[in-house]
Amino acid sequence: MKITVLFIFLFISSFQVYGQSETEEGRNAFILDSLKKAYFDGGEKNLDLLNKLLAKEQNPDTLLKYGNILLQKSSKDSLFSNLYAAHLQIGNAYKLKGNLSEGLANYFIALKYAEKYENNEDIGKIFVAIADTYSASENSQNAIIYYRKSIEILENGNDSIGLGSAIFNAGDEYLNMGKLDSALLFTERSQQIFERVNFPLGEAYCLGNLGMIFAKYGNNSIAEDRINQAIEILEKYADYYAIAVYLNFMSSIYLEKGEEAMALSYSQQSLDLAKKYGLKEQISESNLLLSKIYEQSGNAPKALESYKQYILYRDSVNNIQAVQEIANLRTDYEVSQKQVEVDSLEKEALISQLKEKRQQLIIYAVLFVLLFVILVAIMTYRRYRFEKETKLIIEKEKNRSEELLLNILPEETAEELKNDGKVMAKRIDSVTVLFTDFKSFTAISENISPEKLVESIDFYFKEFDRITTKYGLEKIKTIGDSYMCAGGLPIQNKTHPKDVILAAKEMMAFVNQELKNDLMHFEMRIGIHTGPIVAGIVGIKKWQYDIWGDTVNIASRMETNSVEGKINMSETTYELIKDEFECEYRGSIDVKNRGIWKMYFLKES
Template identity: 65%
Template sequence: MKNLVSLFLCFLLAHLALAQIGDESNKIRSQADSIKELYYSSGGENLDYLASFMVYEANPDSLLKYGEIYLEKAQETAQEYHISSAYNMIGYAYKYKGNLSKALEYFFESLKYAQSSGSMKAQGRSYVTIADTYSASENRQNAVSYYRKSIEILEQESDSTALGSAIFNAGDEYLKMGKLDSALLYVERAQLIFQKVDFELGQAYCLGNLGMIFAEYGDKLTSEKRINQAIVILEKYEEYYPISSYLNYLSNIYLEKRDLQSALAYAQRSLDLASKYGLKDQISEANLLLSHIYEALNNSSKALEFYKKHIQYRDSVNNIQAVQEMANLRTDYEVSQKQAEVDLLESAATIASLRAKRQTLLLYGVLVMLILVALLAVGSFRRFRFEKETKKIIEEEKNRSEQLLLNILPEEIADELKVHGKVKAHRFNSVTVLFTDFKSFSSMAEEISPEKLVESIDYYFQEFDRITDKYGLEKIKTIGDSYMCAGGLPTESERNPFNVVQAAQEMMEFTKSPKPEGIVQFEMRIGIHTGPIVAGIVGVKKWQYDIWGDTVNIASRMESNSEEGKINISGKTYEIIKEEFDCEYRGSIEIKNRGIWDMYFLK
């Protein structure tokens, strides 16, 4: 809940522009297109145009593509300010993709060139982006440190809105850390800045955060007053999503303090607002809060009722795109069928017209009639052949679509999606998760061509796919040079730890074997752990079958604590497979954020 507010402030500058021109997003998009046309008409050489229209680019893939072009051109001209800006854009692309470590790498490069350029504005911007990224990864200490550096820089500039935003974000980090006095000091300072520049929407977010701070202090009256002041402003701008979020936050605070009646009132108010404006995320969140509250009130039937609604709205958000795409396919099919009916009716009308003409023009002779009949026969035959070929094409495309779906999802999951239009998350009590990672991949990637690197990774992963299929494992995904698979899902199997270990052995043997010319010889380490997970589909645009749970995190730690050329397994997996596989005890090793674990190398 606390993480929601920092998301809102990432868009303060955009809101400022919108507040000045009203609801004119189409004009903004048109302005972006106009700048893009100016850039291309200049021969693609004007970096100011390129940087300007990239600000409006929401697609991370497009942002990454333009960012790389921007960086290349900026480096050619040796303009340090533009180089800093280009690194910043690429960092945002990786951040939007969820690759925070990669984003930080580019943001620090941006900072380096911003400092070389001497631009205080660019330096302040870089510090904010670094702080925002640490905040997203929940590294509170670093986030606060870089927010404070950005504040020191921005205090020397004239951009009060940027300064206020940085101060607000620092205060929000202190709130997340539980340092209420510092949080209060920073948010009140941001509020004063927004008041001076008459940035009403920024003031609303400050009031909302002040409400949360006073709620943490236990000052119910002041908390409600600040939240309600924020709501009045947010309603003016029709910002209903943050209103509902603030109400849910207050409900959660009072639930933790066991003030159940106050918690119930705020959650119900949030649900009413979210339902009125169709905010499905907030409807789901409010229903979950109401479920917890009624559970605390020992009202099991009400708790179950609201929990079911929470699941219903959560799944509807996750699967709405899938349902729409399937509906579009059905609509296209029905339209083609209706068009065939229309064509047949038109053919019948043509035949009737020909017959009428034949009766009136019999005097022109039998020869003309035979010619017309022959033409009609040829047309009908051609139509029959066309329809037959079309039906064959449709059937082939249907089979191809089915196969593509099975390449993305397990067969059982795909069947469930086709039947019900959505997929429920499933819990598995014993699944074995495997992670691989190539040694020195990042450094090699800088030394060899991208084409050779992709060809090499594909060569390895194709063989890993074959081994995964051989042992009945489920490939989950690849993340850069890391390959992730699991045994024991979507169909549970008691032998899944043994199958995963055998697959790991074959993968390691293949990696160590000689490679054809042109293929990079990588060294690899593997980590394996067994435990419970939750599996299901994430995303509404590009489906992905994924797994979650502490088991996944521990398996990843097993890989990072392994050594090149070795397979590292957890003590839990070892207890299952020790009768069939020879292992070497490594001792008890501390894993970051997971305590001390026994580890074994597979001999």
Template identity: 50%
Template sequence: MSTRFFRIRLFKNKTCLTLGIFCFLASSIYGQNQVIADSLELIYHSGRFAEKDRLQMLSDLAEFHSNPEKKLQYGDELLRRAKATDSTKRIIEAYQERGSAFRLKGDHSHALESFLAGVKIADKEENKGDLGILYLNIGILYARRGDDQNAILNYQNAIPILKAENDSINFATVLENLGDLYNLKLVKPDSALLFFKESGEIYRALDYKLGIAYNLGNVGLAYALKGENELAEKNINQATVMLEELGDNYPISVYLTFMSDIYADKGDWPSAFGFAQKSLDLAKQHGLKEQIGDAYLKLSELHEKRGNASEALKYYQNYIKYRDSVSNIEKVREMANLRADFEVDQKQTEVDLLEKEAEIQMLKDKRQKIIIYATIFALIFIFVLLFFLYRRYSFIKETNTIIEEEKNRSDTLLLNILPKETAQELKETGHVEAKKFESVTVLFTDFKDFTRSSADLSPERLVKSVDYYFSRFDEVMEKHGLEKIKTMGDAYMCTGGIHLNKEDHAIRMVHAAFEIVKITEEVKIKNQDNIMPYEIRIGINTGPVIAGVVGTQKFAYDIWGDTVNVAARMETNSETGMINISENTYELIKDDFECEYRGKMKVKNKGMMKMYYVIEPKLQTA
């Protein structure tokens, strides 16, 4: 879940209020704005207004309309008329409203294109107020697309601008968005609470009740991630009551999923499933695709915890269905085929006309010239036919070359996102069966103080540093026959024992962990140019997982299960430069490595668990 913004403007005296909350516009604001939009629409189409007010009316219609298609329609008209009158201010407004409309339609690519066009003009004209809001919107889009690095960079661009402009609510919005990103995407609730504290103080100072309600909810979510369920439930309940009073039901769906988490932690499964189902029903009632997806994901997690793998997979597939935007490639192919058929028909018609003309000519001239004309026609026909055949041969040859190159490129891309065996199964059968593996080793890494230190880095150095580390980690995975699953911000996740199912996958994973630590130490020692040195924590666990591919056009290979959650807990309970392993992994590697028993430590949702530090490999005797 990431955040977004909405705006309220009065027709004559405009006041811009933005609040980044949950990637949807609050229903209470929608209702108020739509009433204004309906009234303005009647006036606009009646023509009862002065021509000098046309651009103002189009700007307000594009902003207030809750229907994305109408919003885009008025935004396009505003842009066209603003360009005609060379009104820079209105052009920027048009790009903002078009971006908002595309975002509501779920078309994030066009939304980003429109917002960036606005940034280019606002930056050139030094329009700081609109520039800050545009950066805020772009950050929200990147957060929604899972690009956390670009989201943070755009939020950081917006902060000094909005603060300098004394735009208190927009400034609080950026802080709330950053807190939400650290809270739910980077899973760093302590950092998130610092942002929420500052934004909450601003909302309360302004007595902005909607902002206060959202802030309470976000604080509750942070406490839920910290395992402090009483504080989480208290804040979420307060937020829910305020939102119901304000008539804003949209974020309640999100909070219900976290109430489900709280009751699942207590072991109250009927209540946990009840809150998750209520969240799904509310999201469906209001047509909130993102919240529908989140509710499906929560139900999948609950079923997985209860050991119902088939139901967990079914709900997870529904989650992916609502998460991904699927391009309708079949329609494109149909259009291409129709065009090809049309061109062939045209060629055939031309040939038929030539033949008909030749027949008419031969009938008119039955005397001496008939042989000459027939010969000429035959030569022309043969020439045209040979030319056509040559062109067709060249076209087929070129097309086959392109197809072969694209096939090889597709195979390479597929192997970059799926394991070899999974990619082969997908190509042969068109789908991949979900599988359960009884013994898999999972490793998580995380850089200490990544967020704090990254805030002082240039974007180029940040990207170069992260790419350097993860590329080296990938080489280690390939060397030891392990499988990289994904990266999440500064976290790196990999497995052993899924496809190269050898019994020594735990041992190979620990060797890989030592090499990862060595890589980070080398950066500090060698002081490599432009690479940021980081301290790293590593956690490892071994156990059963479920693995599968979901989606039809955009494939996503992932693993889930309690083993993955415990591995993540091993990492968060580790120390920098250390490799923290669970008891399951210890039993598999204890004969090959010297380990230090840490004792039993409390783990969220698991109680007390034994943990060990891996010190060094044991010396092998002949």
């Protein structure tokens, strides 16, 4: 039950998801005709008029036509806002026609133009369009990512309807994923926004979805109350499609619980409503549900009758007129055969004439069947190509999102973020933390170009990244010329002190080597300490995996109290590695709020 992205941009006075009342349709048709007349009567150069025309148009073919006109006119003058609007409407047209890959491609182009003229509200809305398209292609992971991006931006703007719609759609996606707690949280928040801006139709969709959520929780009385409230509002807006959907949902819930009587009541209400207003798709769905109810209750004749009605209306919705015409041809042929038998005593000329007619009918029928088969084959092939192209685009975008996420977060943390939408901070009892620092970095940086300085730092830190990966360590961050990493997280292990010592030795050996290029050579000191930490990510923008605690502070003090070319460690780390590595005691320091700490140098081997 998504609120369509078209509604967010082209808000008139009702949702365009399920239709409008006759009065509303008539008013919109009158406005659209007036705009077209004004445009073709001399307003071709008025881009504002063309934008208004696009805002009212709902036919995808016409929307595509005028969208391309706006695109051509705007490209000449590089009008970013109009280029954004043109690609948005072209994307909407393709999405309405079922071409999700083309729709998505145009939405991303529209996003590029919105970013160029720095309109956060338009950026937030195009994120909703992208999220809705991923949702339609059943890629819930990417849909949630873009819903969250849109909410983050729209929260800082003035478009309450757009914000409420984005939050509602995210809640609906969580409902489809079976994450009821998140679905409830987002839907209730959307309802509060719609109530604040006095938007009853938005409240109705929230109430309907809350009913579905409570039903899945098993709270049938609350679910029924919410859906009945939604239906009461939807009836005022003549949104009978949505009413029929909610009634069928309640029927399915009661059917799963084995309460056939209640299931039958709700499904029959949906069917009656759909028949009254000619909603063929819902007539078909209601009959299918009724057939399941009758089958479960043991009423086989009723089940068969409802299933036949389901097939009948399903075929009507799919518009299989060609099959009916073939049936008519076959009937004509059979009638002609009977006529030959009845008139067998007629003159030979009349018999020949009837045979000729029969043969013509057979030829026409065969030709028609062949044409129908060819059309079906073409449509099937085009559908296959469309699905293949869509899957390639979606898979490419999914892989890109995965790579970006894994580049900034550990794999375990990234999985938790994708599954739960957040990451809980974790305490880890034993982690070994390493800090590095280059000698006289500030003084050296004042005497060389910034480009050469960055190139030199990059040369060393790339090798440090390789070494941390080699020994299973987690890079935490770099601060200027300081490099920080840790072992034993996010997955705990018992070898992290040894792993960090081996990595430290390899880092020191790399820095001490003689360079054969013109990069800057530095002297480096290293500090190491082992202890408990708290790990996680904070904030909602530019996520970074980080660690906190006294262990981090003490490791930093070990580094500042080391000397160039030496690896300095705390007594805690020394006790864990002394049987495998030779060390020498080198004194102690007073760590603020932590007392006196003994320090050891790792001897060179």
